[in-house]
Structure formats: structure tokens, C-alpha cells
Amino acid sequence: MSDTDEAQDPSDTTGRLGPNSDLLLVAAAVVVSAGVLLAVDGGPLAWLVGIPFLLFWPGYAVVSALLPEKPSERTDAAPAAGAREWIDSPGWLVRDGLSLLLSAIVVAVVGVAVNWLAAIRLVPVVVALTLFTLAALAVAAVRRRQLPVGARANPLSGRSSVIRSVGSTRQARTLAVAVILLVGAVAFVGAAPPQGEAYTESYLLTESADGDLVAEDYPTTFVAGEGQPLWLGLENHEHRAVDYTVVVVAETLGPDGSVAVQQEVDRFGVELAHNESTVVERQIAPTRTGENVRLQFQVYKGDPGETAGPDQTTQLWIDVVDTAGA
Known part of the structure; x- marks a missing residue:
């Protein structure tokens, strides 16, 4: 039996959903968000789809491409006999934090590139971010395919969505505070943008x-x-x-x-x-x-x-x- 044909864990829904189900959902969200941002001139709907479009999806795509394997399944207890322990890999909460950080970096780099090639306007920025995010998602899908089924990352998997590393409660609280502060800062900037030179x-x-x-x-x-x-x-x-x-x-x-x-x-x-x-x-x-x-x-x-x-x-x-x- 090959590595890719190993038995599926009944608690793991990756096989039923597909190894790239999360990537497909993110790709759909990115395309829909881009369409809304280009069609709607501001308003609550633009903010609703624009915040994750700028602050999460690009970084999630990059993290997925860099870390195609699922998080390590270590706990305080000794692993059960015969249990498989994958290589050390950050947990989902850490990946979420990296997604926020890398999204800010990606948006900044894309903004500089767009400004150098054309000008900072809504259409070129949205198109550039969409193409970059979809490209990173494609790379992530290819890299996951190169791993055994049981080793592929997927937050929609039954097992990997439940198992957390030690200290996950503290990480969750920290991440929640960081997200609230980040969203609040973006909302404040959007409500009172810098005026620039008069x-x-x-x-x-x-x-x-x-x-x-x-x-x-x-x-x-x-x-x-x-x-x-x-x-x-x-x-x-x-x-x-x-x-x-x-x-x-x-x-x-x-x-x-x-x-x-x-x-x-x-x-x-x-x-x-x-x-x-x-x-x-x-x-x-x-x-x-x-x-x-x-x-x-x-x-x-x-x-x-x-x-x-x-x-x-x-x-x-x-x-x-x-x-x-x-």
C-alpha cells in the first residue's frame, strides 16, 4: 500500500471534503470579494468583504503554500502505540496569526508594485491582489498533492480542527485580541482617513x-x-x-x-x-x-x-x- 493510499481516519473529514476544500472556499471568497469591491462604491458591504480580502486571504494563501503539511499533533500525553506523529508544524492559531501578518506584507508589496507600474487605484489594486492570492492558492494545492493524504493540511478536517497544541486557550485569546485591535484600527482609518497635504x-x-x-x-x-x-x-x-x-x-x-x-x-x-x-x-x-x-x-x-x-x-x-x- 502506498503512502497516498493509507486508511482514512473516520474522524477526519478531509477525504469527504477534498484535500483542497479550504483553498477552494478561499478562492471563491476572493473572487466574490473582488467582484463586490469593483461593483459597489463603498458602504457596509464593501467593508464586510474588503477587510478579509485585504487582511486575511492573501496571507492565508501564502501560509498554505509555505506550510502544506498539517499541524503537529503533539499533546502532553505520550502518543499512543503506533500513532503517527508528523514533522513539527505550527498549529492553526499560529497560522492564523501568520496569515494576518503576511497579508499586511503582501498588500504593502502589491501596493508599491501597482503604484510603480500604474497608480494606486481601486481596480488595479483589487485585480493584482486577486491574481496574487489565487496564484498562491494554486501553489498550495500543488504542494499538498505531493504529501501523503494523512499529512495534508486542511482546517476543515475533523481531527485537525479539534486537536490543538498546549496553551491553545491562551493562543486563542491572544489571537482574538489581536484581531479585534487590527479590525478596530482599520475601521478607524477608514472612518477618518489621513487627509494628506491641503x-x-x-x-x-x-x-x-x-x-x-x-x-x-x-x-x-x-x-x-x-x-x-x-x-x-x-x-x-x-x-x-x-x-x-x-x-x-x-x-x-x-x-x-x-x-x-x-x-x-x-x-x-x-x-x-x-x-x-x-x-x-x-x-x-x-x-x-x-x-x-x-x-x-x-x-x-x-x-x-x-x-x-x-x-x-x-x-x-x-x-x-x-x-x-x-
Whole structure:
């Protein structure tokens, strides 16, 4: 009789369920979780499937691939005569802890790889984690097949799900506390994610010959009193809604570089929510003629009179003439 044909323990349901029944269940859970995360835009369901998808399944697949043999069945009592004792292998509680730890490592590595190849977005991260986890599960299945039936790991097995190493109660309590703390930390981060840097972005655009808005070939000559179209782009990344005030001034500088003459030529307001952007067209018509006039778009967060200065300043150097062609 070969090793793989040895008699099955009646208390061990591995044979009835299949040697890879746990791997198949995890694979199904990963595929379903990925589908839910890609189809649902946040909410309790996304959290329900997302937490194990990120914090347990990847590590479980890696641990299963690294440890295809079932845990050691040692107890305080001496083994019964003729009882088979497999090589030393961590128990299921230890493997669960390793699964949590390795999941964090896998997610971090996959995140770095995805960011290097593309960008951290939901779809590529979910797809990458799904492919990695399924690949690790496939390796685990192959490695289990290379072991005798009685030596293959499977937490759904009747015997291996009951037998625990010495101190299993203490391990169970420790693992439960660790899981609660980990889930609580993830829930807190999800409820109050780090905001990152808060900033406003502004830029000037002009219309090309093809009618596209571009950040080049700006007009350098303005006719006094005649409107010249310019477009101001604004992006709000302040993590809050902001009422912007934009003041357009034409400044003539003195020999020492200080402002000798300043004329306000336009003022308007823009309200943007967080992560909202807009492009505003304005007709700019300075009336004071001169060469090397500095045209500034000063962006204030709120009322200019209540702030120390503009948050953003975008400028052009222009000449203002009496008539076209002068």
C-alpha cells in the first residue's frame, strides 16, 4: 500500500471534503470579494468583504503554500502505540496569526508594485491582489498533492480542527485580541482617513488656433480698454469647500522692482468643493498703457480683506497699447 493510499481516519473529514476544500472556499471568497469591491462604491458591504480580502486571504494563501503539511499533533500525553506523529508544524492559531501578518506584507508589496507600474487605484489594486492570492492558492494545492493524504493540511478536517497544541486557550485569546485591535484600527482609518497635504492649484490657459485650451502662446499685447480672453483653471484640494476670490491686477514696476502703479482690472468669485476643479473664462481689459506690465491673477481663499495675502498668484508680462498694431 502506498503512502497516498493509507486508511482514512473516520474522524477526519478531509477525504469527504477534498484535500483542497479550504483553498477552494478561499478562492471563491476572493473572487466574490473582488467582484463586490469593483461593483459597489463603498458602504457596509464593501467593508464586510474588503477587510478579509485585504487582511486575511492573501496571507492565508501564502501560509498554505509555505506550510502544506498539517499541524503537529503533539499533546502532553505520550502518543499512543503506533500513532503517527508528523514533522513539527505550527498549529492553526499560529497560522492564523501568520496569515494576518503576511497579508499586511503582501498588500504593502502589491501596493508599491501597482503604484510603480500604474497608480494606486481601486481596480488595479483589487485585480493584482486577486491574481496574487489565487496564484498562491494554486501553489498550495500543488504542494499538498505531493504529501501523503494523512499529512495534508486542511482546517476543515475533523481531527485537525479539534486537536490543538498546549496553551491553545491562551493562543486563542491572544489571537482574538489581536484581531479585534487590527479590525478596530482599520475601521478607524477608514472612518477618518489621513487627509494628506491641503493645497489649491491655479493656472492660466489660452485658446489655440484649433480652439483647444493650452498653457502656451499667451498673448503679450493688450489694447487698452478692449477685452482679451484668458482662462483661469482652479483646483481645490483643501479637503473642504472653499469660496475663492480672484483679483486681477495690472502692475507697473519701478526701477527698483517695487510696484509703482497698480490697477485692478477684474474680480470674481468661484466656489469649489473638495477635489472639484473648473476653468473660468474672463475678458481682461487693462486701461492704463505701458510696457512690461505685470498682469497677475491673485487667488484668495475667502475675502481678500480678511487674509494676509493671496494663496496663489499666476502672472503674465504684457504690453498695453492705445490701439491695435501700435
